[in-house]
Each structure stands twice: as structure tokens, then as C-alpha cells.
Amino acid sequence: MPDTAPILHLENARYRWPGRASFELHVPALSLARSETVLLLGESGSGKSTLLSLICGTITAQSGHVRIGDTDVASLSAGQRDSFRAEQIGLIFQQFNLLPFATVQDNILLPLQFAPNRRKRAQARQAEAVRLCRALGLPDDVMGVRAGTLSVGQQQRVAAARALIGTPPLIIADEPTSSLDAATQSTFLDLLFAQSRANDTSVLMVSHDARLADQFDRVIHMNHIATSVRSAA
Amino acid sequence: MILRLAFGSLIARALTVGMTILAIALSVALFLGVEKVRTGAKASFADTISGTDLIVGARSGSVQLLLYSVFRIGNATNNLTWESYQDVANRPEVDWIVPISLGDSHRQFRVMGTTPEFFERYKYRSGRSLALQDGVVMDDLFDAVIGADVAATLGYSIGDPIVVAHGLASFSEHEDQPFRISGILEKTGTPVDRTVIVSLEAIEAIHVDWQNGAQKPGQSTPADVLRQMDLEPQAITAALVGVKSRLQVFALQRSINEYSQEPLLAILPGVALQELWQIVGIAETALIGVSAMVVVTALIGMMATIFSSLNERRREMAIFRAMGARPRVILALLVLEAVLMAAIGAVLGLGLLYAGLMVGQPLIDSAFGLWLPIEPPTMREGWVLLAVIAASAIVSMIPALRAYRMSLADGMMVRI
Structure with missing residues (x-):
């Protein structure tokens, strides 16, 4: 049953960066249920970025499994992983999320360019982009504005709209609120979750800031789910 | 997108x-x-000369004939006698013929003797005719028409006298027989711009008192006497020929090239220009x-x-x-x-x-x-x-x- 199966499931995933100062990450088990919002807390250097790269498929585990939905990411070719990422995952970064020279609308619609199924789900794309912007509290006239001219807070909302469009089953957010002040952080998450819950989208957010914990369904610590080994080769 | x-x-x-x-x-x-x-x-x-079907001169190379007759570069190795010229002119295929006589100069510019018909027959840039920007075509024996570059370089205007030098880059001048500028031509972009044009008879006239490239000592015929003289030339440098029908060009060219009394050369300007262009x-x-x-x-x-x-x-x-x-x-x-x-x-x-x-x-x-x-x-x-x-x-x-x-x-x- 797709509804009960986890959207994200890592099992004994192991990744070792190539190179002399080698760093190895081992994730024995990590699961996200559908429409669940999870905060993953971890210090810098704890392997968060490596974990996100594994989930997004820009790198693949040398052993173990990384599943998104029913698909083992490692079983796909590099090109297929790119398409798969476009279809399945909405991404929000810490900052500099947007193409500054492009309009807000083009930024929001960009992932649909590489994901035909998401494009179909979004139907009337531009209307959907407008709806999301409105739902995320952006002014109506923002669509034609160049993204680089917006404030950081507005840019993060545009990035959220871009992650939400075409309702991907999973949203990965990498410290999306770290450049926002406390009040804006909380509003941002409220608006994001309102949309993600409406679409049954799961959210995995990585942060070092435990104050946000209340707003999530579940909080996990990097230290509890993963071991990282830094060995001076 | x-x-x-x-x-x-x-x-x-x-x-x-x-x-x-x-x-x-x-x-x-x-x-x-x-x-x-x-x-x-x-x-x-290629447009330097058009409307001319054949250029006739003494036998040399086709490029050489083109160079001295049209571009005024280099010298004719030999002249063409007036008798041969008459023979060519009298051929039935010939529609018109314009003689040109080169050899003298004024400052750095060549002097060309020809008939007034030259101004009608010489065409450039696909059929354009020469036009005067000032004055008239030569009327008197000692009238000269100058090209646009000559006028611009030397600052001449209508009525100015000019003295023709014997030969090229020569110190001996025909001082006793000065010319008067009667007309200045429009710029054409052809060697005509750099030419002083006088009548064929004038070329003869200024050489009446000359022998073997030098003036006979103390002898100088007055201009009025010269005007009365019969100044038919002995020889010319080349002639521009137009035929009645284009179909006759090759036949005429061949018969001129095989002319028995004198070694002549007739060239098609277009072909010779092509040959020259390959060099340039x-x-x-x-x-x-x-x-x-x-x-x-x-x-x-x-x-x-x-x-x-x-x-x-x-x-x-x-x-x-x-x-x-x-x-x-x-x-x-x-x-x-x-x-x-x-x-x-x-x-x-x-x-x-x-x-x-x-x-x-x-x-x-x-x-x-x-x-x-x-x-x-x-x-x-x-x-x-x-x-x-x-x-x-x-x-x-x-x-x-x-x-x-x-x-x-x-x-x-x-x-x-």
C-alpha cells in the first residue's frame, strides 16, 4: 500500500568520499512516512550534506539502500537520477536559491522543465505558481519581478513555492531559515507546512537550530541515526 | 523557457x-x-573599361597592352603605324575606332592624344560615359581636358596653361607650345582621372620641331602656323575598337592578329582584365x-x-x-x-x-x-x-x- 510505505527509507547506507582525507558516513536506518515533517538536527561536519547528496542522488551509496518511494536510487543511472530528483524532490537551500536574473515565475517553474510528470500534475502552471505565491504570503505582483531584487525572506518563499509546485512527494530543505529572523522563520515554516500537508508531501529539514523543533512532527538527531568516521588515511 | x-x-x-x-x-x-x-x-x-570590344596595339603581351593602353602603366614597346590603323578602321566589321597616342607627360600624369570620339566611346562601370564637371571638350589644337585627379592634385581650373614634357619624367619640355585647359572630367575611378587628354593632332604639333627626342636648335614653329599644317600622325600607340556585331569580335581579333604588313595584337579587354586580376x-x-x-x-x-x-x-x-x-x-x-x-x-x-x-x-x-x-x-x-x-x-x-x-x-x- 503506497500510503503506508515510507516515502524515504535508508538502510545500512554507507558512503565514503574518495580522496586521502577520507570521510565515511554510515546510516543504519532512517525512514520518513508520507506527509510527515521531520527536523534533522546536526552540527556542521556531522555528515548532513553527504546525507542530503545521497538522498538526492548526486552521489550513490557504496553499500546499503536509499529508497525514495519504491525506487532504489542506486539502481538508476546518473541521468535517470537527475530526472528522478526533478520528479520526486523539491529542494530548498540555505540561501542563493534562485537564479537572480530570472523572473520569480521562471524560477518557480524551472523544476517542471526537467520533470514531465510534475508538469502534468501542476496543470495550469502559471496559475498554480500564482496560487502558491499567494498562499506563501507573497504579493501578487511579484511574478514578473527579477528574483535577485527580492528580500532574502521573499526569496526563501519563492524557493518554497518552487519546491512545492507540481506536488513532489518529498521536500528536502537545507537550513532554509538560517538567514531569516526568528519571527519570519516560524511564519515561513507554518506556510510551508500548510501547503505540504495539503499535498501529502513529506518534509525533511536539516538544521542546527533546535528552537524550531515544536513545529515538526518528529525531531531526530544526526548522531542518533548516523555514524561518521573521519580517518586520516 | x-x-x-x-x-x-x-x-x-x-x-x-x-x-x-x-x-x-x-x-x-x-x-x-x-x-x-x-x-x-x-x-x-573589371569596370575600368567597358563598351570596347577590342584593343589593338603593336604586338606584345595582352596584359602589357592592357596595362599601357588602359592603365597607363609602363610603355608601349612599339607603335602602330597610321597605315595599319587605317586598314583596321576600314574593315567592314568595325563600327567605331578611337586612336590613342601616349608617350608624353605633364608632371606625374600621362598625356594622351586621341580624337573627340574618345569621350563618347570610352565607357566605364558597365556603360557609364565620361562627363565634364567643368568646361568643354577640346576645341582648339592646344586645348586639353584633364582628369579629376589631375585637377585636384595640381589645383588646375579652366583656362590655366599647362606645358607638356617630352617623354616621361623628362626635363625637356614642350615649353614653346603651352596648352590651355578647356575641360575637367568628373571622377570615374579609372586611370582617366590621372590623364591629360589632348587631340591626336596636338601630339603631332608639339613634335613638329623635334627630332630623335630633342628639339631642333633654334627652331620653333609658331602656333598659328601649326594650326594650318596637316598634322596626320605617322604612328599611334593603340586603338580602341567597337564592332557592329558582337559575333564578329573573334573573327576580327584573329584577322588583326594575322595582319601581314605589321605585327599587331588585338585583345578582348575583359579577358585581359581577368588575366591581370589573377596577378593582382x-x-x-x-x-x-x-x-x-x-x-x-x-x-x-x-x-x-x-x-x-x-x-x-x-x-x-x-x-x-x-x-x-x-x-x-x-x-x-x-x-x-x-x-x-x-x-x-x-x-x-x-x-x-x-x-x-x-x-x-x-x-x-x-x-x-x-x-x-x-x-x-x-x-x-x-x-x-x-x-x-x-x-x-x-x-x-x-x-x-x-x-x-x-x-x-x-x-x-x-x-x-
């Missing part, structure tokens, strides 16, 4: 991109301009080579610009990757950018060329007598523009491949 984003990215870097496009545009304009000048020069060259034309290849190098330089400049932009654009590429773009999309994006720049540059270059032509056409025509026609772009020019765009795509592959490798390594996690 990808195209729009590529455009947006270019506009965001307007200054460097603009400079690159400008460099490409200038190089393309230069290349096409050189092409225009080259074809214009070739056409002008080597320079055109060098010119094309140099301007092609300028285009290559501009393209390499573009490659350098793309290279230097790669680092600052890692974030942009990472965003594309995160949104699911494959590395080859990054590659395609950079190549697309280069093609856009080159295409804009090429079109702009074409625009610059036409703007330059509009402004420069009359100036170039009056200064150099080079007529550059303003025509829609030719197929050849189209191919040149396409080649520039294609070359830009190839050149941009080098930075694009680097971006491809960078985006593979960076993935979507770039921290700057």
Missing part, C-alpha cells in the same frame, strides 16, 4: 557579454567589409586571411569570457542541477549562450557593415573611385555568418566541457 533563462543570464552580465558581442560584431563587420571592398575592387577593376588578386587572399584571423581572435576572446565566468556561475549551475538538470543541460546551456552571443554579434556586424556602407559609400567613391554597391546580403555572406556561429559553438565546447565536469563534481552542493 531555457532560451529565456539563457538570455536572462546574458543580460545579467551585460557589460562583459556586451563587450564580447561588440568584438564579434566588429570582426564580422571587418570581414564582410573586406569582402565588400574586395568584390567591389574586382568589379571596379594574390593580395586579396592575404586580406581575407587577415580578416579571418580577426574573427578567430574575437571568438577566442568569447571563449575566454565564458571561461572566466564559470567560477562566478557555479551557484547558477548548481541550482540547475538541483532542479534536475543533467550535466549535459549545463553543457548545452553554455553552448547555447555562445551561439546566442555569436548570432547577435553576427547580425550586429551585418548592421554595422550596412551602416558603414551608407555613410562611406559616397566618400569611398569620390576618394578612391571604388563603388561599393549596397545590396541585400549574398549567399556567401550568409555562409560566413553561419560559419561564425558554428565556430562559436565549437569554440564554446571547451569551457562548456569544463562546466560539465565541474557540475558533475559539485552536484548541487556548492558553498561559496
